[in-house]
Amino acid sequence: MLDLKFIRENPEVVRKGLRNKNAADIVDNVLKIDEERRSLIVKAEELKSKRNQVSTQIPQLKKTGKDTTEIFAEMKRVGDEIALLDNNLRKLEEELEDTLLYTPNLAHESVPVGKSAEENVEARQWLPESFSFENDFKVLDHIELGKKLGILDFERGTKISGPGFPLYMGKGATLERALINFMLDSHLNEHAYSEVFPPVLVNKESMKGTGQIPKMEEDMYFIEKDGLYPIPTAEVPITNIHRNEILPGKKLTIKYVGYSPCFRREAGSYGKESKGFLRVHQFNKVEMVKFSKPENSYDELESMVKDAEDILQALKIPYRILLLCTGDLSFSAAKCYDIETWSPAENRWLEASSCSNFESFQARRANIRFKREESKKTEFVHTLNGSGLATSRLMVSLLENYQTPEGKVIVPKVLHKYTGFEVIS
RNA sequence: GGAAAGGUGGCAGAGUGGCUGAAUGCGGCGGUCUCGAAAACCGUUUCCCGAAAUUUUCGGGACGGGGGUUCGAAUCCCCCCCUUUCCGCCA
Numbered sequence: 001m002l003d004l005k006f007i008r009e010n011p012e013v014v015r016k017g018l019r020n021k022n023a024a025d026i027v028d029n030v031l032k033i034d035e036e037r038r039s040l041i042v043k044a045e046e047l048k049s050k051r052n053q054v055s056t057q058i059p060q061l062k063k064t065g066k067d068t069t070e071i072f073a074e075m076k077r078v079g080d081e082i083a084l085l086d087n088n089l090r091k092l093e094e095e096l097e098d099t100l101l102y103t104p105n106l107a108h109e110s111v112p113v114g115k116s117a118e119e120n121v122e123a124r125q126w127l128p129e130s131f132s133f134e135n136d137f138k139v140l141d142h143i144e145l146g147k148k149l150g151i152l153d154f155e156r157g158t159k160i161s162g163p164g165f166p167l168y169m170g171k172g173a174t175l176e177r178a179l180i181n182f183m184l185d186s187h188l189n190e191h192a193y194s195e196v197f198p199p200v201l202v203n204k205e206s207m208k209g210t211g212q213i214p215k216m217e218e219d220m221y222f223i224e225k226d227g228l229y230p231i232p233t234a235e236v237p238i239t240n241i242h243r244n245e246i247l248p249g250k251k252l253t254i255k256y257v258g259y260s261p262c263f264r265r266e267a268g269s270y271g272k273e274s275k276g277f278l279r280v281h282q283f284n285k286v287e288m289v290k291f292s293k294p295e296n297s298y299d300e301l302e303s304m305v306k307d308a309e310d311i312l313q314a315l316k317i318p319y320r321i322l323l324l325c326t327g328d329l330s331f332s333a334a335k336c337y338d339i340e341t342w343s344p345a346e347n348r349w350l351e352a353s354s355c356s357n358f359e360s361f362q363a364r365r366a367n368i369r370f371k372r373e374e375s376k377k378t379e380f381v382h383t384l385n386g387s388g389l390a391t392s393r394l395m396v397s398l399l400e401n402y403q404t405p406e407g408k409v410i411v412p413k414v415l416h417k418y419t420g421f422e423v424i425s
Numbered sequence: 426g427g428a429a430a431g432g433u434g435g436c437a438g439a440g441u442g443g444c445u446g447a448a449u450g451c452g453g454c455g456g457u458c459u460c461g462a463a464a465a466c467c468g469u470u471u472c473c474c475g476a477a478a479u480u481u482u483c484g485g486g487a488c489g490g491g492g493g494u495u496c497g498a499a500u501c502c503c504c505c506c507c508u509u510u511c512c513g514c515c516a
Contacts, residue, residue, distance in 0.1 A: 041475055045485045052485085055497050059443050068496075075496040246472085378472080 001100050001364040008034060017106030020113050020326035026099050033099070037092045044085040047078050101208070102215050105361040107326040108298070108335040114325025121323045123337065126309065128316040133342075137405040141345035142396045143276040145403060146172065149424050154276060164266065164281035166392070171424045175411065176284065178418030179391050179398075180259050183286040183311055187388055191307045193257035193288060198237035200260055201228040206240040209366030211332035211358075221263050234260035234287035235385040239362060242291060246378055247370040253292040253300055257388065260285065276396070278350070283392040290384040291368065294360070297382035298335070301357040304386045305337050308353045311389060315412045317397050318342040320349060334359040339389070341397035352393040355386030 007014050011027045018025055054075055061068055107113075112121050146152025151172025157165045168176050187193045207213045207229050212220055221230040231237060238256050247254070262285050277283075288307060292300045305321065312319045322338040329336055333356040340349035360380035363369070369378045402410045408425040416422055 038475070041485080045475065048485055051497075056444060058496070062443090072496045079496070 001361060002103055002106070003360070003364065004030070004034060004096070004100070007031070014106065018103070020107060021104050021329060022115070022327050023104050026103050030096065030099055033092055033096045037089060037096065040085055040089045040092065044082055044089060047082050047085070051075060051078055051082070101365075104215075104331045105329075105334050105358065107329055107333075108357070108359070110298075111329065111335050112323065112325045113327075115327040116325075117328045119325040120328055120338070121325065123321040123323050125318075125320040126313060127318045131318050133344075135344055139344040139400055139403060140407065141276070141343075142399045145399050145407065145409070146276075148407060149409065151175070151424060152276075162281070164279065166277060166280055166282070171419070171421065174419050174421075175398075175415070175424070176391055176395065178411075178415045179394065180284060180286060181418050182314075182415055183388060184257060184259055186311055186314065187257040187286070187288060187307060190310065191255075191257075193255040193307075196238055196241070196256050196258040198231075198234055198241075198258050198260055200231050200237070200263075201226075202231055202237050202240065203228060206236055206243065206366075209243050210236045210239050210362050211365060212236065215331055218267050219265050221265055230263035231260060232264050233262050233285060233385075233387075234258045235289060238287060238289040239368075239383055239385065240366060242368045242381075243366040245368060247291065247368070247381065249293065249370050249373045252370055252381065253290055253296060256289045258287055258289075260287065262390075277392040278396070280392055283390060285390040286388050288355075288386045288388045291370075291381045292384065293370065294379065294382050297357050297359060297384060300382075300384055301335060301337070301355060304384060304388075305339070305355045308339055308355060308386055308388045312339070312341065312352075314414045315394075315398065317394070317401055317412075319352070330354075330356065332356075332358050332361050334361065337386075339387075341394060342401065343396055344400045346396075350393045350396060352397070353387040353389040356384065358383045358385075 002014065007027060007030055011031060015025055015027050018027075054071065058068065058071070061071070112119065114120070140148070142152070143154065146154075149172070151168065151170055153167045153169050157167035160167065184195060188195055201223065204213065204227060207220065212229075212232060220232060222228075223230070229236075237260070238258055241256070242254075262283050264281060266279055266281060288304055290297075290300050290304065309319070309321075319339055319341045322340060324333075324336045324338060336354060336356040338351050339353035339355070341352045343350050359382050362383045363380040368381050368383065370381050371378050398412070399409055402412065404410065406425075408423055411419050411422050411424065
């Protein structure tokens, strides 16, 4: 959620920022409602002040036996008018809140302005030693390879649940588990995150806090009977750990990492990219979440990207980093890096991670604040999160990059102690 | 799922219609004392919104959430949420 005061004081900045993000211009509307709102507040508060004054005198009057009928009648009218004003005020505030909840975050000034994904900027690439984009044998894609090796069974996954629900078998299941454990251990031991294991069904307030609803409600699963949403990412429960809290400034930056399955409806995205692991309704992800002071959040974003990169470098999987342009940034993000891993069979890069700074956008929605040690002032924290990483796309790159001409898959060395085997054949 | 009790400041816990943003205790912070510490004593200790002035003054609001009664609600009534205990069910 954008800061109402900021909109009031910087209407042109907001207008331009929204345009860059391909979003509707709500500035005039917001300013108009806000002005009306404040004038109502002034009127209502004058009356309340009067009511309070009179109220303190009433016990005295009663004690001295004065007749209060006249005053009570007058105060009744005042009370009715207050109720009326408060009612109108509530309506305006609802309208304001509604508008703001549907309005995306503005991009940071370091984000390149662009219309769509084509204008994203490649920040850097990392390729393992002796890596080549050309292969001297025909690389099987992960679907065919997974089937041949008996480690992925998309048909039976579809039978059990429907398309987009992958079923891992045998060494495929073990490899998946190994990846998750390896990533968690790395972030705990090398990068000093604390581990959490969050609930995967969350309530409406939590979804609102991180920005998935109301705007993106269509993309979310929803269990009507209990009013709960299966999470699209562990970002939701982990960020909401501190909803409605004021954190001591000295505890920041707080860094959490957690594994969770993720559920996405992916409404309307069938066809393109929907084969195998490329677009699924359920996948596994290790997620990093940070709560930081505003002045540190951009350094924290860079270090979070590095934390994700460390995983890929340890696994020796080729990747590149994209800095997303304003038009491709997600609803809540102020700045975002995507990490894409190389798929030899697809002959293209696949998004395996997304690391974003939300600045105070989520914090304002979820009411997550901190108290400065020096000034004792409370301010909104900055929240960040990043995949570290999602296993599905990673698995595609891993299987494809590590396959041999004979159709086996070598297990990356760092995973051996987690898998207990070195080759899948 | 059934029954009962209960939700008040960081915590414990008073208040059951009117100077109660809220007693008291603990904790926290600052000070006195001390070479230092403890003890003791003194002081201090929530958050949101608005107006004016520019980091201060004034006003309004908040006792789980929402609505109602009333001149006036932490206090009375209704709905919802949550917690605890007992019973049932259960990995």
